[in-house]
Amino acid sequence: MEEFCESKNVTGEFFLGEGRKVFGNLRICGRDTSLKLFDSVELPKSSEQYSYITGLLHDGNWVSLHGNVLLGVSSYFRQHVGLNYSADIFPHCVAMGPSLVPDSDDCVQSVSFVMKDASSVFYEFDSFSSVTDPEPFIPLLENDAGMDVKFGCHPIIAYFSGKFEIAVVQTSIGEIRTDNIPSHDLGGPDGVRIDNYIAVTIKPDEPLSLQESMRRLRVVLRFFGLVIGREQGLSHLNIVLQSDEPKESLPVAVYRTMEDVPPQEEGRKNHRPHPRDILVSTLDGPEDYSNLLRAYLRSDEDCHDARVRLQNSLRNSNSYTIDRLVGAANMFDILPDKMYPNRVELSPELAEAKKEAKQLFKSLPDSVERSSVLGALGRIGKLSLKRKIESRVVSTNLDKYLPGLVEVLREAVNCRNHYVHGVPGWVDYSDRTDLVRFFTDALEFSFAASDLVDLGWDFKSWAVSPMTYRHPFSAFVKSYPEQFRIFKSAVGR
Template structure:
């Protein structure tokens, strides 16, 4: 499917039609509308605009917002230009709208998806002897003759050219690499091959591994993107790098009865989808945490659990993704701690029971402050009183760290030390409390605190879902994954932090 960049077209909004210029350029995408006056837009935050492009395809510009309005003077006349920014662009055989559940499946390809796989059994170069190649070519020729006879086509003679050392390029025909069923739908990785017919310049088989979600019921564009982000975050964690969406394809529900057997498809352009990705990432196959070929059952189990737990863990995982791929900063340490604050009760230590005397004191304090005039100080005190007996940030982090210590405690001595120091660091930047050391002057130790929180959060999450962390540790080799670097440098960093804190 071709890309759609700069196009003229006829667009319509409700019952009005207008001529526009559509520029599809990621975050710089824009729709320009021209007329004798500024376009009278409905009083809604987001608009859906449909248009027929000059190549005959249908474009649905979803969730458009007003970007700018300009007036151009030409002697005594004026032309008015209204600019709209579309959040999502769907180009294909059918128009769709933001609230319309018509998407049956989504497939997409991203930067390092091939690093998840080995592929040595799927794609190979063979060197059979000349007689074997002749037998294969004869069989293929007979099949082509049968097809030609059925369709009344002319037949071609069998005139193979076979040297002493022929070579064959081989694709196993395995389209579905792995699949699992989740509450969101069927999740799969598939091969999508293409090849040329051969020429003096050679022949080859190209492949794009695609990730797919087949929904049990047709979905809206926003529901699809929620599922896509959930799946994409799993791949990013396993690869250890943010990943650029290369293309996204939708399978649509047919709006009218048709003799065409294949369902209509469309290309989705997510204008802000790659905004947080910078540069090109290099990922080796040895770096991944989970691979569908190396450990297929484990991969399917963890992926299914990840998709099924998106509702309860979506917010803290989204916070993790935002922090994990950012630069080391105050925002990152605060965000890394915030992941644990957002954990649901099922993933945090149980509430502590307070004794009767403390419970009675809490009741009296609440009564005293409840009758005072409303103020920020009053609300702060009531908030603190409400948290007494509940797990603190430190409790939550240590509770999640215990899951790692139970599996591989010997690899992480004194793990509670960076955990506790990370809480003190976060409190310093959020509440202004006293710092243990100068975080800007001791940047290596500061980064170690950030890495510790992110490592504990993600690894404990994967362990809960069924990841064999012990097995990964035992196979451990220094790689490009951030968790690999954390483990390799842990002994050195814990000594530096301990000595710094002692000062």
């Protein structure tokens, strides 16, 4: 796999269709990625002409650029040459390797990637180590063919166990397997080493288009970002194309310019999540991880919008805003209705009063106020946002481990209503940013934890295990008693 770097510049010939070939310089640098094309003949000014571009680089690799945006076409004058033209293009996806990647054909056989924090989830601590008592191994090494080693008093023998496969999970989007990819040198006077990276591979049942492959990749990365506690930058991302030709079956490197962040650019470099903070890992075996991943992917079509909202919220890390609070509360509103109990049963008296009130207001002339009251009457019996949130917390027993959580969440909705509808609050929220932060964390935790518990996550075992503050949810759970005390003191009830 080719490792991402901070910036990469390549040149070559690029093809715009109808056989037109122009010189270009491609700079791959995350969101600053750009392709600059040059020609002595005027370049097209229509964006459609640049939506999919292919090229042959001077290093022999093929390159394809997908989802391109034309930033502008300009002209300039060069002495002794005359008028020349250039075009600046921003690609959303770049594929580079021994063969071209079609824009829409179902040709992607597998997607492989390496995450920054993969070893925290796939904590195979016994796969690589050194022996504590090397003495029994010395005769074996002395008898090894070609070995002429004189051993001293304290030899060091390191090893890889040979266990390449970590986990293989059959899911609704295909097989997702994780493997150790070790490498080593032969050693010498400067030492010897064994390195390893952990690769995750998505292999669908049938070949997919590049766009669909990247969509499935985003879902899987969203799952890992949630269980790890921070969005995952990728150090490698390759695809393998379906082909009968061996050359065309070689990996093609893919760069997602708006999504892939080189690991060295990520914050908190020295705060790698601890395996005990991770919501699920292979530390005690792959079963829990496999079951949760399988269930998450199976349910994602229904919960996609709300989960993406959570991902965007957690992406803000330590930046807390009113918009983040409102978004955290609204996640519960965009979950499908089947995630909640049926309508609230109204007493006969309340049902009759609702019926009579609707008839009365329907008889009035049309107005904004009339429509508002009729809308409110129509919502009677439906679950309010507070009831939706409470049902998720109570049905998954989160309130049993965090006493008072329902009360906190009710006040969090009051805070949200203050900023959305102008409803007065019990406290001056603008003066108590600590409470706004606590409410935001409580909403995000409750949404994610209840979602995962529904999918089979053992919250109780995770909550009682030793943990640090390196996952936002472990930080919330550990600080909850003190934060709840501050909350009770502030609201005074």
